[in-house]
Amino acid sequence: MTADAAIEAIDVARTYALDGVSVPALRGVSLTIAHGEHVALVGPSGSGKSTLMHLLGGLDQPTSGRLRIGGRDVAGRTPAEMAHLRNATIGFVFQSFHLLSRTSALDNVALPLVYRGMGARERRERAAVMLERVGLGHRVGHRPNQLSGGEQQRVAIARALVTEPAVLLADEPTGNLDQTTGAAVLELLEQLNTAEGVAVVLVTHDREVAARARRQITMRDGRIVSDTAVDEAGEAAG
Amino acid sequence: MRLAEAWRVALDALRANRMRSGLTMLGMVIGVGAVVILVALGTGTKNEVQAQVEGLGSNLLLVVPGQVSLNAAPAVSRLDQSDLDAIIRIAGDRDRVAVSLTSGENVRAGNEQVFTSLLGVLETTPKVFLRDVRSGAYLTRTDVETGRRVAVLGSTVARTLFGERDPVGQQVTIAGVRFRVIGVFAPLGQSLGVDRDNEVHIPLSTAQRLLATKRVDAFAVKAPDAETIDRLGRDIVAELHRRHPDEEFSAVTQEQILGVLGDILGVLTAVLAAIAGISLLVGGVGVSNIMLVSVRERTREIGLRMALGARPRDIGLQFLLEAVLLTTVGGLLGIAFGVGASLATAALSPVPAALTWWSIALAFGVSCAVGIVFGVVPAQRAGRLDPVVALRSE
Numbered sequence: 001m002t003a004d005a006a007i008e009a010i011d012v013a014r015t016y017a018l019d020g021v022s023v024p025a026l027r028g029v030s031l032t033i034a035h036g037e038h039v040a041l042v043g044p045s046g047s048g049k050s051t052l053m054h055l056l057g058g059l060d061q062p063t064s065g066r067l068r069i070g071g072r073d074v075a076g077r078t079p080a081e082m083a084h085l086r087n088a089t090i091g092f093v094f095q096s097f098h099l100l101s102r103t104s105a106l107d108n109v110a111l112p113l114v115y116r117g118m119g120a121r122e123r124r125e126r127a128a129v130m131l132e133r134v135g136l137g138h139r140v141g142h143r144p145n146q147l148s149g150g151e152q153q154r155v156a157i158a159r160a161l162v163t164e165p166a167v168l169l170a171d172e173p174t175g176n177l178d179q180t181t182g183a184a185v186l187e188l189l190e191q192l193n194t195a196e197g198v199a200v201v202l203v204t205h206d207r208e209v210a211a212r213a214r215r216q217i218t219m220r221d222g223r224i225v226s227d228t229a230v231d232e233a234g235e236a237a238g
Numbered sequence: 239m240r241l242a243e244a245w246r247v248a249l250d251a252l253r254a255n256r257m258r259s260g261l262t263m264l265g266m267v268i269g270v271g272a273v274v275i276l277v278a279l280g281t282g283t284k285n286e287v288q289a290q291v292e293g294l295g296s297n298l299l300l301v302v303p304g305q306v307s308l309n310a311a312p313a314v315s316r317l318d319q320s321d322l323d324a325i326i327r328i329a330g331d332r333d334r335v336a337v338s339l340t341s342g343e344n345v346r347a348g349n350e351q352v353f354t355s356l357l358g359v360l361e362t363t364p365k366v367f368l369r370d371v372r373s374g375a376y377l378t379r380t381d382v383e384t385g386r387r388v389a390v391l392g393s394t395v396a397r398t399l400f401g402e403r404d405p406v407g408q409q410v411t412i413a414g415v416r417f418r419v420i421g422v423f424a425p426l427g428q429s430l431g432v433d434r435d436n437e438v439h440i441p442l443s444t445a446q447r448l449l450a451t452k453r454v455d456a457f458a459v460k461a462p463d464a465e466t467i468d469r470l471g472r473d474i475v476a477e478l479h480r481r482h483p484d485e486e487f488s489a490v491t492q493e494q495i496l497g498v499l500g501d502i503l504g505v506l507t508a509v510l511a512a513i514a515g516i517s518l519l520v521g522g523v524g525v526s527n528i529m530l531v532s533v534r535e536r537t538r539e540i541g542l543r544m545a546l547g548a549r550p551r552d553i554g555l556q557f558l559l560e561a562v563l564l565t566t567v568g569g570l571l572g573i574a575f576g577v578g579a580s581l582a583t584a585a586l587s588p589v590p591a592a593l594t595w596w597s598i599a600l601a602f603g604v605s606c607a608v609g610i611v612f613g614v615v616p617a618q619r620a621g622r623l624d625p626v627v628a629l630r631s632e
């Protein structure tokens with residue numbers, strides 16, 4: 001196992017029990033996400049991308065195999081310990097934004113810090129800095145329904161990064177956005193990846209988007225069928 | 239910090255669903271209000287009874303045939319004049335012994351008529367009981383020994399028959415026989431809905447003649463002090479038992495009477511409290527129900543908070559506080575309602591109502607407890623949600 005890996009999965013499987021029938025969603029996946037990486041996860045619908053993202057983010061436990069998040073093995077951990085691990089290591093960006101509707105952009109961004117036990121003032125200061133960073137310094141007091149879809153996803157990205165996580169997991173973050181807005185959001189993610197050094201794992205159906213990542217992982221039927229680094233020119237290099 | 243967030247979120251949830259929260263609280267308002275009112279009525283009644291029994295005078299021993307207890311029927315008296323003489327001998331002083339022969343009779347004066355309690359008594363009554371005569375005088379020993387037809391009226395009787403006129407020196411007709419009014423009692427007021435001023439005292443001998451009986455119904459003996467009262471009671475009961483071997487007698491002190499009345503009121507209060515408790519239970523079930531709805535509605539939010547690092551405990555606390563807020567805010571409104579209703583009852587009706595701090599504190603405590611008891615299941619359910627499933631829910 002690599003010591004400095006942000007996330008490490010070894011032969012991880014996840015099987016769902018559905019009405020007594022077991023449905024294998026992941027059939028043995030091994031991969032390592034290093035610090036600062038930019039990874040695109042692609043594959044047909046139902047291939048297990050979201051299932052893998054849930055495992056990598058510590059939202060779910062593997063049925064078998066070993067999984068280390070932030071250097072810690074997740075096996076046997078309580079829900080409270082997993083919550084702590086997520087808060088410390090992972091930032092999530094969802095397709096449907098998942099912002100609290102009756103809460104300002106600022107307090108939405110500050111929310112993960114609540115569960116760190118941080119005081120209100122410091123939370124808001126950090127959230128304000130983060131909103132500024134995603135280009136929404138002028139929208140701190142807005143509620144989600146007073147923001148455009150692209151702005152909402154930027155708020156969600158600010159929320160994911162306010163805890164300074166090692167890895168940002170984004171499952172189809174542009175799925176609910178039009179092309180232009182989506183492109184701007186992706187550009188922001190790339191920028192943050194470069195500037196903040198946060199590893200970004202992105203699930204996408206868009207070939208062009210996937211091609212911009214430096215590493216591309218393709219899944220099919222719950223398995224990784226290819227895992228390739230992409231050079232600057234966008235060609236597969238191995 | 240986490241606790242502050244839980245409070246903020248809980249408050250926000252209540253504010254977001256004002257109508258629903260209000261209706262849920264209504265159950266608590268009614269339940270807690272009922273508790274406060276019922277306890278106030280119970281306490282008021284108990285205070286009144288206590289004041290009344292203590293107001294009779296001090297160190298009193300009431301001697302009656304039969305048993306004095308919660309479930310004994312009143313016995314018919316076989317006591318007579320010779321028993322009275324025996325009791326006076328034991329008490330050592332005629333002035334310490336009062337006696338009564340009671341009957342319900344019509345009393346007339348002119349065209350006015352009133353149905354009263356007629357008591358045949360000794361002249362010693364005001365020396366044993368605290369009883370003031372407002373005008374005229376009480377019966378004398380001569381009145382009793384010669385069986386005079388003289389009467390002392392309770393204030394209600396006097397007002398009904400004579401209005402504002404002074405009845406002293408006037409004639410009244412009791413059970414068809416003419417009596418001269420020699421005195422009027424100072425008013426005692428009502429208690430438990432019974433007018434204590436609706437009675438007429440006449441000499442015992444006169445009453446026995448009028449009612450064609452030799453019996454007396456009950457004695458009251460005033461002990462010289464609190465230490466001798468129990469022994470005196472035992473001596474009197476022993477003597478009466480010797481004289482009437484087949485019968486039971488009781489000599490009860492004011493404390494014992496208060497004890498028996500307290501038992502009766504206690505049972506009543508318990509029944510009322512159970513009824514109030516049921517309404518609290520119904521209120522609590524309503525809270526549980528609404529909390530389950532709230533958890534379901536906010537499943538996505540729960541999933542999100544878990545993804546961001548909320549522990550099951552943080553989520554549970556948030557919903558538990560929401561439930562406790564519902565019940566305590568409802569409880570506070572219920573207390574306000576109960577206090578208002580109790581004060582109004584005490585002020586506007588003869589029904590006694592006395593507020594006590596402990597009942598208000600209890601009502602508040604019960605409100606919190608209902609919130610915790612009925613909020614804990616929905617809160618646990620929220621805390622145990624699987625974050626992946628919760629995030630996906632609609």
Ligand SMILES: Nc1ncnc2c1ncn2[C@@H]1O[C@H](COP(=O)(O)OP(=O)(O)OP(=O)(O)O)[C@@H](O)[C@H]1O
Nearest residue numbers: 016018023024025044045046047048049050051052
């Ligand atoms: N809770 C569940 N219970 C049973 N089966 C499930 C559950 N979640 C996912 N699956 C199954 O696991 C497989 C992988 O699902 P997953 O959501 O990971 O696919 P995906 O690659 O994200 O697809 P998409 O691109 O459509 O989002 C699918 O066959 C799906 O039906």
Ligand SMILES: [Mg+2]
Nearest residue numbers: 049050051171
């Ligand atoms: Mg998916």
